[in-house]
Amino acid sequence: MKKLPLLGNLTPAEFLRDYWHKKPLLIRQAIPGFKPLLPLATLADMAKLNHVESRLITRSDGQWDMQHGPLDALPPATQREWTMLVQGANLYHKSADALLRQFSFVPDARLDDLMISFATDGGGVGPHFDSYDVFLLQAQGKRRWRISAQQDLTLVEGLPLKILSGFVAEEEFVLEPGDMLYLPPHYAHDGVAEGDCMTYSIGFRSPAYQELGEAFLQFMADSIDLPGRYADPQLEPAKHSAEIPRHMLSTIAEELNKVRFTEEDVTIFVGEYLSEPKHNVFFTGPETPLTMGRFMQAVARKGVALSLKTQMLYRGSNVFINGESFDVSRADKRLLAILADERRLDGPTAATASDDVMEALYTWYQDGWLELP
Known part of the structure; x- marks a missing residue:
């Protein structure tokens, strides 16, 4: 090097x-x-x-x-x-x-x-x-x-x-x-x-593990799937009515232990968490945005560049931008990785974008996440 x-x-x-x-x-x-x-x-x-x-x-x-x-x-x-x-x-x-x-x-x-x-x-x-x-x-x-x-x-x-x-x-x-x-x-x-x-x-950035842990549990809340409802068909008469039954605790613990997270879960959490804009960052799209057709023409001529405020990351097939994540194909990933690393795409490269990527670029342009040079 x-x-x-x-x-x-x-x-x-x-x-x-x-x-x-x-x-x-x-x-x-x-x-x-x-x-x-x-x-x-x-x-x-x-x-x-x-x-x-x-x-x-x-x-x-x-x-x-x-x-x-x-x-x-x-x-x-x-x-x-x-x-x-x-x-x-x-x-x-x-x-x-x-x-x-x-x-x-x-x-x-x-x-x-x-x-x-x-x-x-x-x-x-x-x-x-x-x-x-x-x-x-x-x-x-x-x-x-x-x-x-x-x-x-x-x-x-x-x-x-x-x-x-x-x-x-x-x-x-x-x-x-x-x-x-x-x-x-x-x-x-x-x-x-x-x-x-x-x-x-x-x-x-050096986030505290406590901060990460709390945010990860909130992130995982949307993906937890624990069907059914607590029941105790073998219930016996209570000797002490205010005491929580041991079998109730063990049954609930058994269900909660079914909650698992994978490396993919952690990857998506970390990508969204680290690309999330700070609380004081706001984006402003163009006052008069181009139509999709004219945007594509401009991109082919001049390329596109990420806004200074945009944070874009990737890992594996996942691409992250400003707190959002996308699972993309290998071909789309190659182009989006260039955009993330270089923070811009030249015209000839951008013109090779698939329809899905071009639609995403157009949405990001309207939202102020990227700009036409």
């Missing part, structure tokens, strides 16, 4: 083997000459929107404060120690999405979003840890990072932020534009702006 400057001239296999989930990696000039993809004014406008997740974190006289968006106004640029965080920038700007896709050596099922942080001098979110892997790319100005592999992850009580109470730095780096720091989960870190700075955080 090709060595990537993005990974410090490691191949993806070398990085995943030696660093992923294991230890930090500082990469100087991971993206040489990197400049912010979005100006501060654009970020501030995004933070004003209801459907964009944002936060404003300030510190004054040692006291932390956090305000959730929409953020109608920001502190003066001359004020020290404030930070604006904007989540999911990749959902709204193609350049941000293109940056996120540079990390596609990690499966899309694990890739979460690109968060952009702007901070004035001294700004930060305090020493903390994340429950997921993260790449911290410096986009503008300088940020001083102090990191620690400490096992004590006790948090300060009573604060609006999750700040470590006993942070002790073991290493320290100053990152400049184009530099990047990778940190595995639960690695303590504290980043402080030196002058105005902007940092891009590429984060990865």
Whole structure:
């Protein structure tokens, strides 16, 4: 595999083997000459929107404060120690999405979003840890990072932020534009702006098993088939009327033990669960959609591309898009897998789509899930 400057001239296999989930990696000039993809004014406008997740974190006289968006106004640029965080920038700007896709050596099922942080001098979110892997790319100005592999992850009580109470730095780096720091989960870190700075955080999904378990049971509820009704034709007189009969428990337990799930059930659940749009993601179809005939003509000429907000995955004969699943033929799967991997189809390739796939593409186009370039 090709060595990537993005990974410090490691191949993806070398990085995943030696660093992923294991230890930090500082990469100087991971993206040489990197400049912010979005100006501060654009970020501030995004933070004003209801459907964009944002936060404003300030510190004054040692006291932390956090305000959730929409953020109608920001502190003066001359004020020290404030930070604006904007989540999911990749959902709204193609350049941000293109940056996120540079990390596609990690499966899309694990890739979460690109968060952009702007901070004035001294700004930060305090020493903390994340429950997921993260790449911290410096986009503008300088940020001083102090990191620690400490096992004590006790948090300060009573604060609006999750700040470590006993942070002790073991290493320290100053990152400049184009530099990047990778940190595995639960690695303590504290980043402080030196002058105005902007940092891009590429984060990865790491759902809790409890969360998955609860969602899977809800998913399986629709497929459980336990015919019949409880009966006890051999019932004997009760000695204690309020006591639940042992034979009642054993009979019910025997029926409940008939509930089974297969690898196919898990595959469909995971695909739908991981492709489900976040609560604040909304799709808008074209105001004046093309007819099916004109859509097919346009697709043959220009191809199609997934919306920035669309998540498309696949496994085996199953294709998943925005929380929905489809069982497809082998021929259809080949084309849809290209769309999922590349997030677009060129005209000649798209023109080979079967009638079923073309109808699906047209429905997704009407729903705003994909677009004509």
